[in-house]
Amino acid sequence: MDKLNKTVVIGVIGADVHAVGNKIIDYALTNAGFNVVNIGVLSTQEDFINAAIETNADAILVSSLYGQGELDARGLREKCVEAGIGDILLYIGGNIVVGKQDWNVVEPKFLDMGYDRAFPPGTRIEDSINELKQDLGI
Amino acid sequence: MKCYLLVDFGSTNTKLTIVDIENEEIIATAKAITTIEDDIMRGFNEAYAQLEPVILENNIEFVEKIGCSSAAGGLKMIAIGLVPELTSEAARRASLGAGAKILNTYSYELAEADVEEMLAMKPEIILLCGGTDGGNKEVIINNAKVLAKFKITIPIIVACNKAAQPQVAEIFNKVGFDYYRCENVMPSINILNVDNVRDVIREVFMKNIVYAKGLDNAIKYVGDVLMPTPAAVLNAASLLAKGTDEEDGIGDLVVVDIGGATTDVHSLCDGYPTKGGITMKGLQEPFAKRSVEGDLGMRYSVLACYQAAGYRMFKKYYPNDISKDEVERQINLRHEDIKLVPINKEDKIFDATIAKICTELALNRHAGYIETSFSPFGSMYSQYGKDLTQIRYLVGTGGVLVFNDKPADILKAAKFDNEQPDLLKPMHPRYLLDKTYILSAMGLLATKLPNQALRIMKKYLIEIKEDNNEIKE
Ligand code: B12
Numbered sequence: 001m002d003k004l005n006k007t008v009v010i011g012v013i014g015a016d017v018h019a020v021g022n023k024i025i026d027y028a029l030t031n032a033g034f035n036v037v038n039i040g041v042l043s044t045q046e047d048f049i050n051a052a053i054e055t056n057a058d059a060i061l062v063s064s065l066y067g068q069g070e071l072d073a074r075g076l077r078e079k080c081v082e083a084g085i086g087d088i089l090l091y092i093g094g095n096i097v098v099g100k101q102d103w104n105v106v107e108p109k110f111l112d113m114g115y116d117r118a119f120p121p122g123t124r125i126e127d128s129i130n131e132l133k134q135d136l137g138i
Numbered sequence: 139m140k141c142y143l144l145v146d147f148g149s150t151n152t153k154l155t156i157v158d159i160e161n162e163e164i165i166a167t168a169k170a171i172t173t174i175e176d177d178i179m180r181g182f183n184e185a186y187a188q189l190e191p192v193i194l195e196n197n198i199e200f201v202e203k204i205g206c207s208s209a210a211g212g213l214k215m216i217a218i219g220l221v222p223e224l225t226s227e228a229a230r231r232a233s234l235g236a237g238a239k240i241l242n243t244y245s246y247e248l249a250e251a252d253v254e255e256m257l258a259m260k261p262e263i264i265l266l267c268g269g270t271d272g273g274n275k276e277v278i279i280n281n282a283k284v285l286a287k288f289k290i291t292i293p294i295i296v297a298c299n300k301a302a303q304p305q306v307a308e309i310f311n312k313v314g315f316d317y318y319r320c321e322n323v324m325p326s327i328n329i330l331n332v333d334n335v336r337d338v339i340r341e342v343f344m345k346n347i348v349y350a351k352g353l354d355n356a357i358k359y360v361g362d363v364l365m366p367t368p369a370a371v372l373n374a375a376s377l378l379a380k381g382t383d384e385e386d387g388i389g390d391l392v393v394v395d396i397g398g399a400t401t402d403v404h405s406l407c408d409g410y411p412t413k414g415g416i417t418m419k420g421l422q423e424p425f426a427k428r429s430v431e432g433d434l435g436m437r438y439s440v441l442a443c444y445q446a447a448g449y450r451m452f453k454k455y456y457p458n459d460i461s462k463d464e465v466e467r468q469i470n471l472r473h474e475d476i477k478l479v480p481i482n483k484e485d486k487i488f489d490a491t492i493a494k495i496c497t498e499l500a501l502n503r504h505a506g507y508i509e510t511s512f513s514p515f516g517s518m519y520s521q522y523g524k525d526l527t528q529i530r531y532l533v534g535t536g537g538v539l540v541f542n543d544k545p546a547d548i549l550k551a552a553k554f555d556n557e558q559p560d561l562l563k564p565m566h567p568r569y570l571l572d573k574t575y576i577l578s579a580m581g582l583l584a585t586k587l588p589n590q591a592l593r594i595m596k597k598y599l600i601e602i603k604e605d606n607n608e609i610k611e
Contacts, residue, residue, distance in 0.1 A: 007273070015511035015518040017417070035272065037327050042417050042511065042520050050221040051327045055273035068513060 004033040006136050007057040009048055011039035012094075014072030018065035021094065021125075025061065028125045045076045049083050058136055059089035062115075069096030070109065077114025089135055093119030093128065141165060142586075143200045144579035145182065145360050146367055147172055147207035147353065150398065152181040154189060155579040156198065159587060162594050164574055166192045174210045179355045204582045205360040208367035210351045212239040213343055216261040219245055220268035220277055225298070227421050228324040229267040232297070232332040234428045236339035237369025238263070247277055248284045262292055262347050263339065266306070269299030271325045282306040286313045293342045297323040297335045318342060330422040340365050368428060370581030371395065372404050375533070376426045377580070378595050379406035382588045388596070391531040392504075392564060393577070394497055394552060396538050398476060399438035401431045401496040403504040409524025409562075416508065419520040427524065429504045434496040436489065436538055437476040444469045447495045455494040455551070457487060486542060493538045494551035501526075501552040501563050508560045525562040527554060532564055533599060535572035545571050546602045570599040 008029060012022050019041050026038045037055045039047050048060050060080075064072055073092055080086050092115050097106050103120045110118035116135060119128055144155040152172045156165040170184035192198070215238040219226030226245045233240055241259040244252055256264070266285070268278040278298045285294070286309050294317040296306050303319055310317045318341075321334040348354070348363045357363060365373070371393065381387030390407035405427045411418065433442035444452070449462045456465075468488050472478050480486045506523025532549050539545040546569045554563040576598050583591040 015513035017518055037270075039327060040417070040419075042419060042518060046223075047419075050224050053221050053274060054224050054268075054324070055270045055327060056275065057273075066513065066515065 003035075004133075004138055005035075006059070006138065007035040007037060007055050008059045008061055008132075009037045009039060009051045009055065009057045010061045010063070011043035011048060011051075012041040012063045012065065013043055013045070013048070014064065014066075014068050015042065016064055016066045016068065016072070017041050018063075018094075021065060022063055025063065025125045028129070032129050045079055048076065049079055049085065052080075052085055052088060053083060057088065059091065059132065062090070062092040063094040064092065064096045065094040067095060067098035069094065073110065073115070074113055089132075090115045091117045091119070091128070091132070093123055095121045139165075139196045139198050140201045141198045142583060143203040143360075144582045145203065145205040145356075146370070146578045147178060147182070147205060147209040147356060147363070148367055148578075149208045149212065152178075152185050153575060153579070154182075154185045155576060156189060156192070157579070157583060157590075157594065159201075159590055162590050162597070164576060164594065164598060165196065165198070167574060172209050174352060177355060178209065178353055179359065182356065182359070202586065203360045204585070205356060205363040206365050206367045206370040206578055206582055207348070207351070207353055207356075207363050208237075209353065212368070213237060213339075213347060213366040214239050214241050214260065214262045215339075216241055216256045216259070216264045217243045218248065218264065218266050218268070218281060219243070220274055221245060224327070224421060225267045225269065225324050228330055228332075229265050229297070231330060231421075231424060231427070232323050232335040233265055233339065234430060235332050235369075235372065235424055235426060236336040236343075237366030237372065237428075238339065239430065248281045250284060250287065253284055253288050257288065257290070262350065263342055264290070264292065264294045265297060265335070265339075266294055267297050267323045269302060269322075270327060271300045271322050273299050275299055275302040275305070278302045279305050279309070282309045286310065286315070290315060292316070293318060293346055295320060295335065295338055295342065297321065297338075316346075324421070328421050330424055332424050340369065364582060364585060367578050368402060368430075370578040371402070371535070372426050372428050372581070373584055374577045374581035374591070374595065375404045375406050377584045377588055377592050378533075378599075382592055384589050385592050387592070388531055390529040391533055392501075392526060392529055392552070392567070393533045393535060394500065394549065396493050396496050396534075396536040396548075397435055399432070399435045401434040401500040402428060403431075403500045404428045405504060405524055405526060405529070407524065407526065407529055409506060409526060411521050412525050412528050416519045416521045419509075420522045423506075423524050427504070429500070431496070431500045431503060434500050436492055436496070437472050437478065440469055440472045440492060443492060443495060443499075446499055451495060452491060455491045480541070489538055490542050490544065490548055493542070493548045497548060497551040502558075502561055506562045508562065510560070521562070523562070527562050527565045529564050529567055531570055532567035533570045533572060533577075535575070535577050539571060540573055540575070544605070545569075546604045550604055569602045569604075571602045573600050574598050
């Protein structure tokens with residue numbers, strides 16, 4: 001695969017230990033030519049930001065599987081702004097809210113929090129790669 | 139008889155050790171106060187004079203002389219990184235592992251005022267880090283430019299993002315800085331790479347710092363002053379734990395070195411989780427990890443030590459009733475007279491109490507810990523730092539242990555505490571005592587004859603047991 005020269009930080013936020021999807025995302029993005037910085041499960045907002053600063057990342061892909069996404073994800077954009085990486089691309093996906101809720105209600109909540117895109121349950125990472133490339137101008 | 143002469147120009151004492159390499163024996167040791175103010179060789183000669191009878195009697199011929207030094211305040215360094223928990227911390231760990239004393243650590247974009255502040259502290263080396271390989275360049279290049287505005291004559295070691303190094307080099311070339319490039323101290327997130335930086339620090343120390351510290355005379359006689367003393371201790375401990383091709387080491391261990399000004403802890407182990415269901419987090423730890431507590435010491439920093447501990451903790455370790463006033467009076471006595479030598483039983487008990495506090499607090503800070511995150515679905519466990527619960531040996535060194543009747547009792551303060559189950563301290567260690575002060579000497583010998591150094595340590599570090607003996611008069 002050709003190198004894209006784009007760095008993305010991935011990880012699972014909060015007290016969430018679902019590790020399988022994270023490994024698959026790592027594999028898929030690496031195969032697609034990204035430099036993947038995987039900070040793994042049980043990651044705090046600060047872990048994401050610190051990793052993005054040191055690696056000069058172009059995007060942060062947050063996963064949340066256990067239903068607490070709304071709580072865990074709130075405030076990340078504001079902290080990015082404080083840390084000097086306010087313009088970084090922010091995505092979130094997984095099972096980001098509890099149970100099956102109307103996506104038309106859920107999505108705007110996360111966009112309001114400052115995420116550039118939020119993905120409904122069942123989105124495969126492969127399907128989001130095109131959007132990622134588009135947003136990064138490749 | 140063919141012998142090695144090993145010299146430690148320590149912060150207080152210059153210590154000489156004669157080793158018979160054929161029979162793997164310590165023939166003699168001697169010490170005298172380090173004399174850095176005028177001529178370092180005055181202290182050396184004084185100690186050497188004590189050895190002369192032995193040298194004559196045994197017809198000793200020195201096949202090699204090697205030294206280490208922590209004279210004149212040790213190797214003083216400034217660490218610069220990008221994110222405090224990442225490259226700044228990596229820079230700190232690399233410097234500590236090289237035996238340095240860290241004057242201050244800086245993160246993010248340096249301001250001119252920061253550089254003024256750091257230069258006023260009179261560092262001997264600046265370590266410039268930041269960015270993973272291929273990661274952030276902007277901040278590091280900015281920091282190089284800010285440094286370049288000043289007239290800096292001390293060596294600068296560049297261990298940042300390798301993609302930024304050519305530009306940093308260009309900036310430093312223009313202003314004629316004495317700089318050394320090496321591998322990135324954190325090549326990717328949370329991965330620590332200290333070996334190369336440590337070697338370069340040691341090289342710079344040997345080539346430059348030794349002269350700046352007035353040790354030139356020492357080199358004329360001793361030959362090489364190879365490394366800072368703490369690096370020699372870490373080297374010895376590492377050899378003792380891991381062994382060599384020929385000879386087994388004794389396994390995972392922790393060294394506690396209680397001094398007058400600082401308490402050093404060295405741990406030699408991977409420190410991975412020993413229980414299931416725990417996720418490792420944070421920056422990787424080096425196999426050979428050293429931490430230095432500047433506020434924990436027997437004399438020079440005894441006031442700070444008491445402040446950190448408080449009266450309640452003091453009482454926990456003091457065997458009899460003692461009033462707060464009396465504790466504070468005794469603490470002040472030791473602070474005012476840093477040469478105070480315990481003469482009676484009370485003094486010894488008091489010193490042992492301070493030593494226990496130093497040991498407990500230094501281990502609390504060195505050991506890894508478990509952080510519990512509570513979710514509506516139960517608790518999740520992350521481990522930061524090293525799990526020391528299963529290490530096999532706890533090695534004690536430093537005057538207070540050697541001159542106390544119950545050294546194992548002091549070392550016991552390093553143990554796992556059921557009241558603080560999150561702190562991953564040793565649960566069932568055996569205790570070894572560096573009775574003859576050989577650790578730094580063996581760290582030096584290890585650079586030439588590792589097998590001999592290892593066997594000598596095994597022979598001369600004596601096992602001690604927890605017991606109920608009274609401290610004697
Ligand atoms: C295995 C599993 C576990 C294992 C995890 C083992 C491990 N260490 O990985 C264990 C038993 C530990 C577990 C525990 C829990 N689990 Co569970 N678990 C599952 C299960 C069955 C499979 C998860 C999995 O591996 N899927 C396969 C991977 C490949 O898919 P994925 O994780 O969804 O990831 C993909 C996509 O989501 C997407 N994606 C993920 N992140 C992102 C980000 C972006 C930006 C994008 C574009 C895409 C994307 O791409 C990934 C790769 O294709 C799911 C149910 C299910 N079938 O999904 C429940 C499930 C995720 N768990 C659930 C729950 C509730 C829990 C517990 C709270 C249960 C409890 N009451 O104790 C705990 C929480 C523990 C914790 N603190 O994290 C719920 C979550 C419900 C919700 N969100 O509303 C689920 C959905 C089950 C359910 N239907 O109720 N679980």
